[in-house]
Amino acid sequence: MTRYRQPGLVLTDHRFQVPLDHARPDGEQIELYAREVVASGRAGAGLPWMVYLQGGPGFGANRFHGKQAWLGRAVKEFRVLLLDQRGTGSSTPVSRQTLPLRGGPAEQAGYLAHFRSDSIVRDCELIRPLLTGGAPWTVLGQSFGGFCAVRYLSAAPEGLAAALITGGLPSLDGHADDVYRAAYPRIARKTAAHYARYPQDVGNARRIAAFLRANRPVLNSGYTLTVEAFQSLGIALGGGDGSHALHYLIEDAFVETTQGPQLSDAFQERVHAALSFAAHPLYALIHEAIYGQGARPTDWSAERMRAEFPAFDAGLALAGDVPLPFTGESVHPWHFEVDPALRPLRETADLLASRTDWPRLYDQDRLAANEVPVAAAVYHDDMYVDTAHALRTARSIRGLRTWVTDEFEHDGLRAGGPRVLDRLLALVRDEV
Template sequence: MAIQPARLLSRRQHVLPGMLHINEVFFEVPKNYAAPKAGTLKLFGRVVNRSEIPAVVPRLQPEFVSKKPFLVYLEGGPGMGNQPPQDVPLTKHFLDRGYQLLYLDYRGTGLSTPINAKHVTSLGDAAAQADYLKLFRQDNIVRDLEAVRLCLTEHSPRDRKQWSIIGQSFGGFVSLTYLSKYPQSLRESFITGGLAPIGKTPEAVYEATFKKVIERNQVYYQKFPEDVERVWQTISHISNSTDGAIRLPGGGLLTVERFLSIGIAFGMHGGLNAIHSQVLKMAADLDQFNFFTRSTLTGFEQNLGFDVAPIYALLHEAIYCDKPGVASNWAAARVGGKLKEFSWLAEPGKTEFTQPRAGEPVFFTGEMVFPFHFDTFPELVELKDAAGLLAKYDEWEELYDEDALRKNEVPVYAASFVEDMYVDFDLARETARKVKGIRVYETNGLYHNAVRARSEEVLAELCRLRDDPKD
């Protein structure tokens, strides 16, 4: 599919502390590349260079882009917009290595025509909403990247028209789609915790990741054995509340199922401690007041970002449907419901949690989306019917070209984590074998978010893969 350059709508430039020269830019791209006259979307990004002007003379540079090669950061998710560049550890690392950076919010995220219930429901019935949401996966994200690349490098010399990419988590999925569809546009690709399970069904993905979730629950309760009783205390209180739910300050519902979803943090550096702090706070409230305080409930709402980034819930299983004929059909719920540790997923809301079973821990789920989330998050409730249609849809575009990856000539450097709870290590290894020339740093000492939590270590290893010749 031929891609036309994105249209630059606006740019504003600023010098920030830390000697960063930022251009904030908005682009316009087709909503549907297969029907380019059917409407447009806006994309927001930040072009980052090092300011060469002393901080005491805060003049702005007239150039839009510098002569340095571009490195584009591809965020995780799906659904998360980019943080300000000054808050991202890799900014300094790669500026020091001679790049200029682009942080581009994917379509539907951040400031790039973000998905939200009010707008999506205004498009029509559930079928119309689902048709719109289908346009926000990896396939169209890489088309947007191509359109923006053509715009930004229009006046660049030939050796500067390619750019480098670095993809974290879901950003790695996007990277592999980019390598499949437009490898000629890439100089190199870095991937951290994002070697997508190419060729695996959603069921196979969740069969693998649930195993790691069980392991992380076991580690959690070994570290905080006192939380076995506290978790029972919390879910019993919720179960015995009116209609088995507690109204949250933001309008959502705290149910047992939603409470048990906060285990998504278990796979992060510091995640066990974060969940322990939440459980401790809730149990302390019950001991002192026999109810949850507003402070506690407000803090609880921050555990899952589905109200802030509903696209994360709407398309999470769809990113694993990598070719036509594959539908998710709520794969996580079906797979988890067959496991004794998560048997309540087979019939959520019907399992009795009112009578604690002494000494028996209740396990939290991980990075999974379930139908009950669309009953408990205000931003998802109105999109429940559209989500159901997406779960049944099986005509997805192919996301990866395995033949192209076998013939790959773009240098690829990846970090893969043995203890990754989100991107299964064994499946990641299978994917690495499908990409010609890839070099992989593997470790059991880091977790999924290491590019943020242990950035210098991860980035140094990736650059060592690139800079050190392979004997």
């Protein structure tokens, strides 16, 4: 273990060996990394533990500098574990560089089938007694981390003192098609709100899309910027400051050159940073798999559901005078063609999309008999997680208390962390 300090905090690095397949505990092992954080004045105190599960899938835990966001509130009374879920951050990595070590696409897809919430919860239950001495801990789950928390309540509630969920109540029995069929109308609303705020972006976005349609440029990074890829910048609209970020990104896209107007280097760099999956390929690979339950494949659900909403066809905007529609949090087959970080993994992704033996993730009978204190922040028009689905799940978990708010978007835990965490703790303690 390595121990070090930041202002007001003592941090300790932990590394654990866990089975790739928990059904074969003596089989192949992978490494998990986690960072323990405690207030410097309480480093030796016997504090209860809180484990934080990041959203995604495919993102490591936050790399905070000091008591940022919700962490400052948490360390007032908890010893916090920032866990890099398997395949993310400093845990055993997953990427186009490492997956060929597994073998071909079939072996890679079989390997990645062990990176969903069921395996993540088993990981937590392996490392919990090593840290807490066997005492249950509180889980804080953001977005996909909330999906993991609901799985935790289904599979190992004895390990939990409480569950706090922010923007992450999954549909318990819905197929990926249900998720994306509900998502596209929300994305359309967010896009309309963006153009209402920044009407000049109607012309800016259409001009960029027309250039992309005519030229299909390859960015300096090697990323092929298609119209569909440009539309996917709308993923930012699910965050509290996302509309502003999108506006500033596209307002100065072009520069005059000897060949006429071209996409500026600055625009290319910023677009690549927003669109590339190089830093988090696991997100693209298993994004739809997190909804897989039973024999029905996900089968590139977001792509198929998009066809049910012809208003998202960029051709309508380019042929007429309607605003260009942006899209949101979805992964499509074309991502594995335009992004150099994903191109070698297309066949692997196809195999995951066609998989028909996903274990069920949620035990509805056990959730209906739940005894763990649970509170969930539900954002009233969350672009990433359907509010109706979330509230239906909330009603299915015994004792769960909701805080439904329109003060925050999906990133409320980042934007208003201390207040959000305060509210959820008060709910699980019956203080409000």
